[in-house]
Structures are given as structure tokens and as C-alpha cells.
Amino acid sequence: MTDQASTAATRAETARLPSYLDAANPGPWGMFLEQLDRVEPHLGPLARWMDTMRRPKRALIVDVPIEMDDGRIVHFEGYRVQHNLSRGPGKGGVRFHPGVTLPEVMALAGWMTVKNAAVNLPYGGAKGGIRVDPKLLTPGELERMTRRYTSEIGLVIGPDRDIPAPDVNTGEQTMAWMMDTYSINQGSTQPGVVTGKPVSLGGSLGRRDATGRGCYVVAREAMRRIGLPMEGARIAIQGFGNVGNAAARVFAAAGAKVVAVLDVGGGIHCEAGIDPQALVEHLQGKREPITSFPGVEPITADEFWATDCEVLLPAALEGQITAANAGLIRAKLVVEGANGPTTPAAEDMLHSRGCLVLPDVLANAGGVTVSYFEWVQNASSFFWTEDDINARLDRVLSEAFAAIWAIGQERGINLRTAAFVTACTRVLQARALRGLYP
Numbered sequence: 423m424t425d426q427a428s429t430a431a432t433r434a435e436t437a438r439l440p441s442y443l444d445a446a447n448p449g450p451w452g453m454f455l456e457q458l459d460r461v462e463p464h465l466g467p468l469a470r471w472m473d474t475m476r477r478p479k480r481a482l483i484v485d486v487p488i489e490m491d492d493g494r495i496v497h498f499e500g501y502r503v504q505h506n507l508s509r510g511p512g513k514g515g516v517r518f519h520p521g522v523t524l525p526e527v528m529a530l531a532g533w534m535t536v537k538n539a540a541v542n543l544p545y546g547g548a549k550g551g552i553r554v555d556p557k558l559l560t561p562g563e564l565e566r567m568t569r570r571y572t573s574e575i576g577l578v579i580g581p582d583r584d585i586p587a588p589d590v591n592t593g594e595q596t597m598a599w600m601m602d603t604y605s606i607n608q609g610s611t612q613p614g615v616v617t618g619k620p621v622s623l624g625g626s627l628g629r630r631d632a633t634g635r636g637c638y639v640v641a642r643e644a645m646r647r648i649g650l651p652m653e654g655a656r657i658a659i660q661g662f663g664n665v666g667n668a669a670a671r672v673f674a675a676a677g678a679k680v681v682a683v684l685d686v687g688g689g690i691h692c693e694a695g696i697d698p699q700a701l702v703e704h705l706q707g708k709r710e711p712i713t714s715f716p717g718v719e720p721i722t723a724d725e726f727w728a729t730d731c732e733v734l735l736p737a738a739l740e741g742q743i744t745a746a747n748a749g750l751i752r753a754k755l756v757v758e759g760a761n762g763p764t765t766p767a768a769e770d771m772l773h774s775r776g777c778l779v780l781p782d783v784l785a786n787a788g789g790v791t792v793s794y795f796e797w798v799q800n801a802s803s804f805f806w807t808e809d810d811i812n813a814r815l816d817r818v819l820s821e822a823f824a825a826i827w828a829i830g831q832e833r834g835i836n837l838r839t840a841a842f843v844t845a846c847t848r849v850l851q852a853r854a855l856r857g858l859y860p
């Protein structure tokens with residue numbers, strides 16, 4: 423039985439297993455529940471409210487029918503989950519991926535609740551997605567699917583209700599279509615309904631690189647405390663998309679050296695360092711695998727995880743570092759650019775070997791922090807400079823890191839548990855103050 427499966431089986435015995443959780447394969451939602459279980463003993467009297475976190479407030483499943491270019495009518499399944507709205511409107515991305523399921527979106531929404539509260543943004547947590555491989559759609563099909571999905575979830579989103587943003591396989595164009603569709607349905611332009619828009623439509627400067635920049639800021643703060651110099655630090659990155667490539671560029675600009683990259687098309691290694699900007703330019707507009715980049719040696723996934731490096735940055739999908747490959751990892755610091763990349767059992771293995779894990783709810787909070795700045799700018803129609811945005815992002819994340827680090831040190835708990843304690847305390851205090859209705 424896997425580590426996740428045994429926890430889920432125990433949970434099933436206590437009859438708390440919701441209908442949508444498969445005990446044999448608990449997946450990301452099972453992982454989220456296990457993380458909550460680890461936090462509950464640290465919450466004192468607020469633990470009374472903890473089941474609030476174990477159930478999403480609202481989960482909407484929508485049918486998304488579109489006409490394909492060849493005349494067929496095809497139906498996709500879409501979701502929008504609002505996990506918790508105690509501290510403000512829902513906030514979280516939209517993912518287009520064939521592996522998207524309701525429990526996955528629930529977990530991602532739960533992590534957004536925790537992340538937004540951990541860095542003290544005035545939001546609840548939400549997430550959305552469509553079960554689709556967008557690479558198989560033409561641009562016209564993709565636009566029709568995005569617009570129909572937006573119209574269907576229009577019941578629950580809005581600038582004061584729930585504000586989507588980009589995630590895996592969605593980006594500025596997706597957000598432009600979503601903003602336009604919602605605005606048409608409302609009868610007025612509503613830029614604040616989504617973040618991560620193009621700058622020309624009310625998007626924020628600095629949003630594109632914000633998640634990767636945030637990974638760098640929290641890594642820098644952690645490295646200062648554990649005595650790891652940034653200059654010359656070797657970094658290995660899984661996933662060279664929005665988060666991975668921005669992180670690679672920001673780390674490299676700060677003197678670190680990207681020595682390995684793993685993406686769907688394969689892995690590459692170069693001890694002298696890979697120029698991330700050159701790699702971005704090499705891949706732009708091409709369907710070639712990453713291994714076609716000149717001057718590097720191809721490596722397998724196992725070789726990637728075993729890379730001799732100081733920093734490992736998973737920036738692809740959840741469940742990538744498991745009990746099966748955690749033993750290979752030699753990095754001193756794991757920075758979770760992706761959401762949920764490390765299973766709880768793998769995290770325990772890493773910690774017992776002295777490897778520090780910077781949890782997703784803190785490490786990748788840069789994206790939603792600048793999304794918050796975008797939403798504030800939209801509400802006031804007054805736009806800030808990129809320097810302002812980067813400086814404010816640095817301050818929000820450094821302060822959040824310092825507070826969470828201090829809780830970890832005081833209570834002798836790891837950083838994920840410390841981040842969850844900080845976040846759950848804020849969410850459950852708000853829940854308790856607002857009270858139950860009726």
C-alpha cells in the first residue's frame with residue numbers, strides 16, 4: 423500500500439471519507455487532508471472549526487459543449503471549486519489538462535485558501551479547470567471552450583466573489599477571453615474579474631514572472647538562514663513553463679547556476695550552467711524537445727532527481743517527489759514552485775536527511791501576491807511601476823517567510839506545518855468570528 427493509500431484507509435475507518443475520495447488512490451485531495459491532520463494538534467481551541475477546512479464550501483461541475491472546426495459537437499467537463507470564503511472572495515487559477523479531476527481541483531482550491539492566508543492576502547481559496555488536452559485544440563476551439571466555460575462558471579465568479587487567474591496551460595490570452603466573456607454577459611467591462619491579463623487590458627507589470635520571482639525571494643531568505651550562498655548555487659528545475667522558466671532567469675540573474683532542467687520531452691544537464699534566457703529563446707514557437715538545446719547532455723528523470731545541486735525546484739505538477747524518488751535527491755533545499763509536488767512521506771524522508779523543504783503555500787505565493795496587486799490596481803484604475811511591484815512583492819514574501827520561519831523555530835515544526843498553522847489560524851479565526859448561519 424502506498425503512503426497516501428494507508429492514510430486514506432485509516433481515514434475511511436473513521437467514516438470521514440467524503441464520497442468523492444477514492445481510498446485506494448487518495449491523490450492530491452488525500453494529501454491535503456493529511457497535511458491538515460498534521461496541523462490540527464497545533465491549533466488549540468480553533469481546532470473545533472477544523473472540519474471547515476476538510477470540506478470545500480462549494481464545488482461546481484459544468485458541461486462545456488463546443489462545436490469543433492470539423493463540425494463535431496464535443497463536451498468537456500469543467501470545474502470551479504470555492505474551498506473557503508471566510509477571509510474574502512475566492513482566488514485561484516484555472517488549469518487546462520487531461521488529468522484534471524474534481525478532487526484535484528478541490529485540493530488545489532484548498533491549497534489556495536492556505537496560501538492566501540499564509541501571506542495574509544484578503545482572499546479565500548478557489549480553483550478551476552477543464553479536463554482537456556489543450557494542445558489537441560485549434561486556437562478557435564480553445565477560444566470557444568474558454569468562453570463557454572467562463573459563461574458557465576459566471577454563476578459564481580466576479581470581482582467581489584471569485585477571481586480566476588492562469589495556471590497550467592492557461593495564460594494571458596485565456597484571461598483576456600475570460601474577462602471579455604464575463605464583461606459581455608455583465609454588460610460592462612470588468613477587468614477585476616480575472617488576474618494575469620495582458621498589460622494592455624489592465625494586467626499588472628511584473629505578473630508574468632511573479633511566481634518564479636517569489637520562489638527566488640523565499641529561497642534567498644531560507645538560504646541566508648541556513649548559510650547557503652546564492653552566488654554559484656547550483657539549481658535543478660523540473661518544468662520549464664511559466665513558473666520554471668521565470669524562476670530560472672531570476673535565480674541566474676542573482677548569481678545562481680541552472681545545472682539541470684527536466685520537462686515532458688526529457689531532461690538536460692550542464693555543470694557549467696544552462697543559460698535560461700537562451701533556452702527560452704531556443705524553445706519559443708517550436709515543438710522540439712528540450713534535449714535539442716545545444717551544449718548540454720541529455721539525462722533521465724532519475725538522473726535529474728539525483729542531480730548534485732544545492733537547490734531543487736519542482737515547477738511542473740503535483741505528486742512528483744514521492745517515497746520512490748525522494749531517496750535520490752541530494753539538494754539541500756527544495757523550493758516548491760509547483761503546487762503539491764512532494765508527498766508527505768517524501769517530505770519526511772527529505773527532512774530526516776537534513777534537506778529543507780520550502781512549501782508551495784509560501785514558495786509559489788508570488789503569483790497570487792502580484793495577482794492581488796493587479797486586482798487592487800484594477801479597483802482604483804491606477805497602475806504602479808514594475809519596480810514598485812517587485813519591491814512590494816519582495817516585502818510581502820520576506821515578511822511572510824520571517825513570520826513562518828519564527829513559528830517553525832519556536833514550536834519545533836517544519837515550515838509546511840508552520841505555514842499551515844499560520845494560515846489555518848487566520849482562516850478559522852475569521853470563521854469563528856463570522857459564526858455559522860443561521
Ligand code: NAD
Pocket residue numbers: 588589590591592633660661662663664665666684685686687737738739740759760761762786787789790
Ligand atoms: P505551465 O504549463 O506553464 O508549465 C508547466 C511545465 O511543466 C511545462 O513546461 C510542462 O511541459 C512541464 N511538465 C508537465 N508535466 C511534467 C512532468 N511530468 N515532468 C516534467 N515536466 C512536466 O504551468 P505553470 O503555470 O508554470 O505551473 C506549474 C506549476 O506551478 C503548477 O503546479 C501550478 O499549479 C503551479 N503554480 C503556478 C502559478 C502561476 O502563476 N502560473 C502560481 C502558483 C503555482
